[in-house]
Structure formats: C-alpha cells, structure tokens
Amino acid sequence: MSTTPLRVGVVGAGNIAHIAQLPTLVARDDVELDVLVSRCEDPSELVRRWGFSTAVRTVEHALERDLDALFVLTPRSEHVAGVRSALEADVDVFCEKPLATATSDAERLADLADEHERVLMVGFNRRFAPTYVAAREEFGDAGAAFCVAQKNRRGSEYRATFENAIHMVDLLRWFCPGEPVDVAAHAAGDDPWQEDGVSALVRFAGGGTGVLTAARTAGAWAEKLDAYGAERSAEVVAPDTVTLTRDGVSTVRSMSPEAFGWATATNTFGFAAAVHHFLDRVRDRGTPLTSGREAARTQALLDDILQTAGLPVKEQEGRTWSSHATR
Structure with missing residues (x-):
C-alpha cells in the first residue's frame, strides 16, 4: 500500500469530532488534515488546534482541494447532501451515524458509492x-x-x-x-x-x-x-x-x-478503531465492516x-x- 499522506477534509468540528475523530486523525503519520468545513465566523482557533491547512464554509469548496477522503460529522439532517457531493466528486467518505434521516436515502447513497467505486463507511463504532x-x-x-x-x-x-x-x-x-x-x-x-x-x-x-x-x-x-x-x-x-x-x-x-x-472513551467505545479501519480501507480499497x-x-x-x-x-x-x- 502507498504511504503517501492521505489528504483529508472534515465537515463539522463539534463535540463528537473533538472527542472521537480529530484526536485519532492527528495521531496518524499518514494523514494530512487539509481542510475544515466550519460555520464559525472565525475558525482560525480550530484550524490551529488541529493543524488544518485551511477552513472553508461549504463542502463544495472543500471538494475543490483534491481530497482523498472526507469525514462528514454534521447533524444527521445534513448527512445526505455532504455524502452525496463527496461521492459524486469521487472522494471516499466516513459519515457519522445514521447515514441519512430516511432509509431510502441511505440506500441511494450506498448505491452511489458502488457506482463511483468509493469507500463509504458509517460510524457504528460499537462494532x-x-x-x-x-x-x-x-x-x-x-x-x-x-x-x-x-x-x-x-x-x-x-x-x-x-x-x-x-x-x-x-x-x-x-x-x-x-x-x-x-x-x-x-x-x-x-x-x-x-x-x-x-x-x-x-x-x-x-x-x-x-x-x-x-x-x-x-x-x-x-x-x-x-x-x-x-x-x-x-x-x-x-x-x-x-x-x-x-x-x-x-x-x-x-x-x-x-x-x-x-x-479513554475514544478507544473503549471504538471511535479510534473505526477511524483507523476506514483509513485502512481507503488505502486497500476493501469493504468496511460498517459500510454504507x-x-x-x-x-x-x-x-x-x-x-x-x-x-x-x-x-x-x-x-x-x-x-x-x-x-
């Protein structure tokens, strides 16, 4: 597998991201935290704290940066739009659970991932x-x-x-x-x-x-x-x-x-292992245990x-x- 750093974007840096995904991402030597999508008027503190290269306001702007993977960590009502945009841009996606507010939307996103041959994983961390x-x-x-x-x-x-x-x-x-x-x-x-x-x-x-x-x-x-x-x-x-x-x-x-x-809860509840599992599947193109x-x-x-x-x-x-x- 290639050891070239994975360029990763993160959508949303709220409580769950601070507890679970961000600490795990910054601990990986093979990950470059490239872009944060944030609603903050001034996200500079978040950018400095986690080492992002930059921050933007929309997923569309983030996807202009040639990403390998996108973490969608927003409220569930925003999952579908973010995940769909990333998959259509041929970017692999980790999405917080649930994948969608409606099962029909979740099924369509799984279909879209198959069509674009993308890795789509959902954060059912208990597994x-x-x-x-x-x-x-x-x-x-x-x-x-x-x-x-x-x-x-x-x-x-x-x-x-x-x-x-x-x-x-x-x-x-x-x-x-x-x-x-x-x-x-x-x-x-x-x-x-x-x-x-x-x-x-x-x-x-x-x-x-x-x-x-x-x-x-x-x-x-x-x-x-x-x-x-x-x-x-x-x-x-x-x-x-x-x-x-x-x-x-x-x-x-x-x-x-x-x-x-x-x-810590990051490890004992499986949050860290889920992130590692996703990044490993991005590299080997395997199917995640908790796929879309x-x-x-x-x-x-x-x-x-x-x-x-x-x-x-x-x-x-x-x-x-x-x-x-x-x-």
Whole structure:
C-alpha cells in the first residue's frame, strides 16, 4: 500500500469530532488534515488546534482541494447532501451515524458509492469497541443464538430510539447472522416524537433471536449486551468489561487504565478503531465492516421496529435535530 499522506477534509468540528475523530486523525503519520468545513465566523482557533491547512464554509469548496477522503460529522439532517457531493466528486467518505434521516436515502447513497467505486463507511463504532469485539469473536461465523442488547438513559429526547438505540440494533444484526425475518415491538409513552422507550423482539434468518431494550426512564445511563450460543456466553458492560464463559469457566477482561493504556472513551467505545479501519480501507480499497450498505440495512431494521411499535420513521416536519454541537 502507498504511504503517501492521505489528504483529508472534515465537515463539522463539534463535540463528537473533538472527542472521537480529530484526536485519532492527528495521531496518524499518514494523514494530512487539509481542510475544515466550519460555520464559525472565525475558525482560525480550530484550524490551529488541529493543524488544518485551511477552513472553508461549504463542502463544495472543500471538494475543490483534491481530497482523498472526507469525514462528514454534521447533524444527521445534513448527512445526505455532504455524502452525496463527496461521492459524486469521487472522494471516499466516513459519515457519522445514521447515514441519512430516511432509509431510502441511505440506500441511494450506498448505491452511489458502488457506482463511483468509493469507500463509504458509517460510524457504528460499537462494532470496533474492544469489549464488543471480544464478545462477538466468542461465537465465530455461526454468531449468537440469542442476543439481548440494552441502551438505557435518564430522560428522553427527540426521536430517542432512532438517535441512540440504533447502535444496539446494529449490534443485534452483527451478533445474529442473516437478515431479520420477523419483528415484534412495543413503545412506551404518550409522545411518539419523544418516547419513553422501546422494546423489540427480532428473529433472524440465521436462526438467532435478538432482544432490544431502550428505556428512557432509567435512573442513569447504562449500556450492556448479553449473547448466548454453542454453550458459550458473553456479557458486555459497556464500555469497560466483557465476561466470557464456556464450560462453566468465566474470564473477565477489563478495559482499565492499567490494561488498556490509560483508556479513554475514544478507544473503549471504538471511535479510534473505526477511524483507523476506514483509513485502512481507503488505502486497500476493501469493504468496511460498517459500510454504507450495512448501515442502510441496520436502518431498515430500525424502521421495522419503529413502525411495529407505532412510532414515526420520518423526521417531524419543521423540526431539526442537533445533538452533537457542530462548529
């Protein structure tokens, strides 16, 4: 593979970019942070802090700079336009999840990536978190027979299940091979746009069964996953521990500072590994684990869960979303 530096552009430098992608990009010797697309009146501080060559106001101006890859880290309502422009300019793209606000748009972007032979990856970082990776490896190609995924929080938000539980839906697809063949779901609360939570039961073509719990009435944030199959068990308490059990013997792995090099959320939640995975695929032209096509399939399953639970699958007219502050 070539060692020529990859010229990278970044769209949006808000909270998620500062926590996850930018620290990883600046640590790579083979990456040149060329251009930042920012709404700031004066982005000079951001340019200096992260070492960009320049800053521009629009994606179109950024794409004039002969980039190898573009990171789209904006609110989800802006993903489609940025990703489409980059793919049409024959630039590889890493996009924060979800790929689009509508599954049909996500599918069209996956098609566009195929047409232009571009690498398109979506930031489903849980598939790269060390604890989840260890749990998934326990079941090999056969996958898990049963998987229970939970992501619970205190207090709801606009389209809470779509915004947060989509990570767990993606993990259910990863742990249980085959596409979903049957979905049952129930939503709690009186407001379909700001629900109290969702539970779902999903049967997959490979024979596995997935259970989703996404409560917004919990006492505190909690994320965990249990998987079972072939007389083996895996229990993840994210992001710090995974317990693997076979033949009645349990092994606990901990992502403590001592065990994981002064671990931070950038590493323990898989953000850094996801960025490295994408850049490696840009170089070797392989298909990312969380490709645009995979992301569209995850979003299609989430749509099935939401529809079955009586929740909307489209954005509320006239309402915008911005959880990760973008600058």
